[in-house]
Amino acid sequence: MKGRDQLQVVWEEGEGAKVSTSSMAKEYARLAATPGLVARKDEDAPAVLARASRVLEAEYDVPYLAHATMEPLNCFVDLKGDSCLIRTGSQFQTVDRAAAARVAGLKPEQITFETTFLGGGFGRRACPASDFVIDAVQVAKAVKAPVKVIRTRDDDMRAGFYRPMFHDRIRACLDGNGYPLAWHQRIVGQSIIAGTPFESAMVKNGIDETSVEGAADTPYAIPNLLVELHTTRNSVPVLWWRSVGHSHTAFVMESFLDELAHAAGKDPFQYRRDLLTKHPRHLKALETAAEKAGWGKPLPAGRGMGIAVHESFGSFIAQVAEVSLGAKGELRIHRVVCAIDCGRIVNPDTIMAQMESGITFGLSAALYGAITLKDGRVQQGNFHDYPIVRMAAMPEVEVHIVPSDEPPGGVGEPGVPPIAPAVANALFAVSGARVRSLPITPEKIAAALKKG
């Protein structure tokens, strides 16, 4: 560290020198007002909306997010003339070994890649660019000795790769019974797959399927549905982050659907039940969570509940969040009741642990996490300005597993998407404040309360 402090570096700032969250936000909002590539089209939403007497419209925003694993990126390399030992935590051994071989001038078979236990991955250690491995190999080449490269927390947080920032614009109208008749959604954000070896498999007709998953394939019975995508390009390095596209689509879908329920004067749980009659697994998860949470029963004064249901990675999860809003605008999450249908189960405790884990991870993004940029630089560097959930803020979590004989689905990621909308919906229920951008900060709550 002392040696590093002595370095005098002149940086060539490159194309990203002027990148800022505020300029990107303006550009994204501008794009959302123009047609994009069609990801889903059922009937004719724009025509129905054009005729509608009442159109509900909302814009949603989520920021760049860091994985912020407890173990900063690190890698050990012992490079010799015709062989190489690499020791690191990795979710992507094949890709990392191939990258190391390229940089070292060796064949992949000449590289021994030892995977250590890993202090958190959440997708960060599955980087198609193999950045932290390539860094260490390049250092090993230069120093000609075994080397372990460890990133400082600051470097780890400021160098990317991030879950991309997204902006959504939705316009909808209701039928005579208050159910969604037409829904026109535009999604604006970077593609995490473009420029990676996965592009040919996962980007079809210009649409990165991970940008629209959870939205374009919504299960809700909406007769006129149009989902469009604008893929933006800028110099911010992006990557999958626990639950990938669902990490933002669930917040948007489950929040806006809640807004429609309230506009229709209907209970948000009943509204969803009515729209999911053809989807028994979503329905069962939803009903289980609502029942176990005591949805509809009187709550202690000052408390409210919000609900969300979302399918991802083959599993169906519903969550109910019970919250209160303090006199100074402090949002407190008291309890989360989670129901999961993940198909045939092997180890129930692992499922519960992963739901507890995903909920905590998603809650950090719902309440605190934001990576912002100004003048090409990330503004956050450590846990004081990129906070995560701590013991004192952790709600009680109850997990109920829906018995099933279906093929097994995932549990590592699916617990993440529903918590942000469940909390946002609970906040609305308890206070009338609708916050449409994450993280839900006291300032945004105050502004939403003023809007009434």
Add this chain to the structure above:
Amino acid sequence: MIVLHVNGKERRVDVTPDTPLLWVLREKLGLTGSKFGCGEGLCGACTVHVDGVAQRSCVTTVGEVRGKKVVTIEGIPESHPVKKAWLAQDVSQCGYCQPGQIMGAVALLKKKPRPTDADIDTAMSGNLCRCGTYGRIRRAIHAAAGKGGKKS
């Protein structure tokens, strides 16, 4: 040469007094149970005991702990009620923060043998866990305190 007392033994290390204790423990003494998470005392992964008090070793210099008793995760016996409770509750996921969590819990229980949930909030909120094991940590602390995991 600096003389330290670590896990009941006298250890001599040839470092400058301003060297962070965490790096001395890991690189000079081979005690790699204490982890580097943030380098600024913000995450708790480096927590050790100095004279029985939980302290962040990444922002503690070796000079500061001369003549004091340092205990690391390696110095907590496997039979300790906290370690046993951790296993019984299946607390750990990735495990990276857990040595620091255990050190925090052991120090808390020394001070408050029957901590309330508020005590746990205060004592443990400096130990971050990205895997979300907080609920199980809380249950394990109550179990180790002899409450059988019941909330106070």
